[in-house]
Amino acid sequence: MTTAHRDTIAAIATAAGPGGVGIVRLSGPRARAIGEALCRRGLRVRHAHHARFHDGAGEVLDDGIALYFAAPASFTGEDVVELQAHGSPAVLQALVAACVALGARRARAGEFSERAFLEGRVDLAQAEAIADLIAAADLQAARAARRALDGEFSRRVEALAADLLAVRVHVEAAIDFVDEPIDTLGGGALKAKLARIADDLDALLQAAERGRRLRDGLHAVIVGPPNAGKSSLLNALAGSERAIVTEIAGTTRDLLHETLRVDGVEMTLVDTAGLREGGDAIEREGMRRAGAELGRADLAIVVLDACDPAAGRRAVADAIAEVPQHLWVHNKIDLLGTPASETTDATLGDAVALRVSAHTGAGLAALHAALGERARRYAGAGEAGAFTARTRHVEALQATAAELGEARLQLDHEVLELAAEALRQAHDRLGEITGRVHADDLLGHIFSSFCIGK
């Protein structure tokens, strides 16, 4: 769709709630006309005008600064007008209503960024980086999103896509010489080139996986037998009474997610139902959910009762077998009267258990530190040049790698048509990251998770 066919959208661009200044943004072919009607004056491009903003009845809503950016030199690539008013939600909403009365439509979530993508101002990975930058909870995450927005990820994807395209051209050309063996058609160089691409792809995949972990944070699931104090520990770590705690074994049934920041790193803690044989239907469903959640876990925090650490261990060990990292905790050490310190749990082999008391707080600092350390290591914190990435990107790179492997195999077997097809697939999978290739519902899916006004 070209700009001329598109309607003009309006939304509050600043955060909800009162603020020093609030911005209403318009984008689309009628942005300038609507802005000029509201300001009752002409707007010069890239000029800050102090103006009074009027509603339909001619009443002055506010005075503020009006800016006009002419297409294509704007954030969206369309004509854009910004009305920077006093940051009163009532005034800003009235300004949007006045824009609507003059022919604008309320923007959907992410629609400004979507237009920037459709106008070719940013690619899809960069548009996603805008949302990640806004959501970044600390400077490190913001910097990583900033690098993705600057195109550090996209450039590497595009470089690989260009290499793949060159190889595709070579293979497609070779198909026309069916009777020649591939090696007389530069097959050696081709295979070497594909091997190099595979290496580059692997390096990029690893960087994207780090970026995915940096963006999403560590996913830690608390498991253990009933009554060990899992919910009590979640509350202690979260610093609030999030989960219900009772002396009844089988209290927790549903999953309870809590996001927390440990030493500047984001992590999700999930409380689960205690694992044991039997239980009523609700409790069994809770245990099933606990098991499913462990399938997504990066870390299992296993909580055992320090008075009886052997109890329930078998069921727990089975449940966490597939989880990449484990952290063992013995809770309720206040009942033992021994100090908080690490203990080697004979039944854990080399693993060490942290000894804590959710009640007295003993050992919690060490638990906190251990979690922070795991979360930092997981996210590759402090790594130079890190950029944020999403599961979608990682999966696309994995699919690309699989197709590339297939192409190399077919090339070794001199089945050029199949090699060409696998290379085409690889090229397309790569193109999904930057949006060069995309399904329409993918865009809707991505942009609908943005905020309105972005």
Ligand SMILES: Nc1nc2c(c(=O)[nH]1)N(C=O)[C@@H](CNc1ccc(C(=O)N[C@@H](CCC(=O)O)C(=O)O)cc1)CN2
């Ligand atoms: N007031 C205001 N501040 C803002 C934004 C905005 O939309 N409005 N942004 C919105 O997210 C971010 C900045 N992003 C922007 C990106 C491109 C252009 C732009 O006009 N680009 C033109 C001109 C380039 C130039 O002169 O340097 C272009 O790319 O052609 C403006 C803002 C953060 N700060």
Ligand SMILES: Nc1nc2c(ncn2[C@@H]2O[C@H](COP(=O)(O)OP(=O)(O)OP(=O)(O)O)[C@@H](O)[C@H]2O)c(=O)[nH]1
């Ligand atoms: N003495 C002592 N009691 C604790 C400690 N932590 C938890 N408790 C008690 O142990 C009981 C169970 O605590 P919960 O946190 O509900 O245990 P849970 O592991 O979540 O139990 P389920 O949800 O039933 O699986 C409650 O009565 C808590 O008050 C602790 O460190 N010391």
Ligand SMILES: [Mg+2]
């Ligand atoms: Mg519980």
